[in-house]
Amino acid sequence: MTYDIIQGEAGQSHYTPYxxxxxxxRYQGPEAIISGPAETGKTLGALWKLHLCACKYRNASIVIxxxxxxxxxxxxxxxxxxxxxxxxxxxxxxxxxxxxxxDYPNGSRIWVAGLDKASRVLSAEHDIIYVNQVEELSLExxxxxxTRATGRAGNMPYAQTIGDMNPTYPAHWxxxxxxxxxxxxxxxxxxxxxxxxxxxITEQGKRTMAVLEALTGVxxxxxxxxxxxxxxxxxxxxx
Numbered sequence: 001m002t003y004d005i006i007q008g009e010a011g012q013s014h015y016t017p018y019x020x021x022x023x024x025x026r027y028q029g030p031e032a033i034i035s036g037p038a039e040t041g042k043t044l045g046a047l048w049k050l051h052l053c054a055c056k057y058r059n060a061s062i063v064i065x066x067x068x069x070x071x072x073x074x075x076x077x078x079x080x081x082x083x084x085x086x087x088x089x090x091x092x093x094x095x096x097x098x099x100x101x102x103d104y105p106n107g108s109r110i111w112v113a114g115l116d117k118a119s120r121v122l123s124a125e126h127d128i129i130y131v132n133q134v135e136e137l138s139l140e141x142x143x144x145x146x147t148r149a150t151g152r153a154g155n156m157p158y159a160q161t162i163g164d165m166n167p168t169y170p171a172h173w174x175x176x177x178x179x180x181x182x183x184x185x186x187x188x189x190x191x192x193x194x195x196x197x198x199x200x201i202t203e204q205g206k207r208t209m210a211v212l213e214a215l216t217g218v219x220x221x222x223x224x225x226x227x228x229x230x231x232x233x234x235x236x237x238x239x
Contacts, residue, residue: 015044015052017041017045017048018189019186020034020036020040020185020186021045024045024046024049024185025052027181027183028158029160029181030149030158030160031146031160031161031162031179032160032162032163032182033162033164033174033180033181033182033183034164034183035166035174035182035183035184035226036166036185037186037187037223037224037225037226038212038223039187039190039193040186040187040190040226041190042164042185043164044079044083046132046164047080048084049130050110051084051110053108053127053156054104054106054108054109054110057108057155057157058107058108059106059107059109060155060156061108061109061111061126061153062108062128063110063112063113063122063129064076064077064110064111065112065113065129065130065132065145066114066115066131067115067133067137067141068114068115068116068117069112069113069116071114071133072112072113072132073098075132076132076133085102090105091103091104091105100112108155111126122144122145122148124148125148125152125153126148126149126159127149127154127156127160128149128162129148129160131163131164132163133164133166134163134165135167135172137163138173139177148161167221167223167226167227167229168222169230169231186226187205187209193205193209217231218231
């Protein structure tokens with residue numbers, strides 16, 4: 001069964017998540033991360049969730065962030081602008097080429113932030129805080145964010161701290177946090193790579209999977225197979 005979400009006020013087309021992305025988009029618990037190998041659509045699913053919540057709930061306050069503000073602008077925000085909002089959108093960015101936020105016609109706002117330059121954005125209360133590449137964060141970073149999405153903002157019926165990540169080393173704190181709900185995505189669930197009706201790989205899928213199949217070592221385990229792996233000789237702090 002597919003789960004179709006049609007755009008409302010934004011006037012865009014529709015988005016259909018599958019598998020782990022579908023369950024992640026539906027989830028309303030306080031903490032959630034979607035993890036999986038490269039090119040499974042984790043980030044796109046998370047960004048559509050934010051966008052749809054902003055469309056649905058008036059005055060919602062939502063944050064897109066990464067470990068650093070520079071990386072937020074150069075990666076996840078470009079995906080949000082190009083693949084979610086599109087060129088013909090009534091959603092107004094504030095701040096020129098490096099927007100500080102996006103205002104929706106219903107009063108909702110999606111903020112842009114980095115943990116290195118959190119300023120007043122991440123010191124305020126929000127309905128959803130979304131972190132791209134959670135594996136870059138320390139446990140202290142994550143727990144600090146959870147205190148900013150406790151439900152006090154009150155513009156949505158639930159509050160969340162959510163994120164996406166590639167598999168990382170096995171001792172990372174995400175794998176042992178009891179309050180965190182983990183979802184998993186697969187290449188076969190990405191409609192750009194595999195036809196969701198027949199299961200056949202697409203032409204884009206053949207190109208993408210060929211690149212991933214050529215990976216070796218830890219990169220292959222994490223980005224192709226989607227499993228945690230530790231680099232040989234690496235030493236990590238005890239979380």
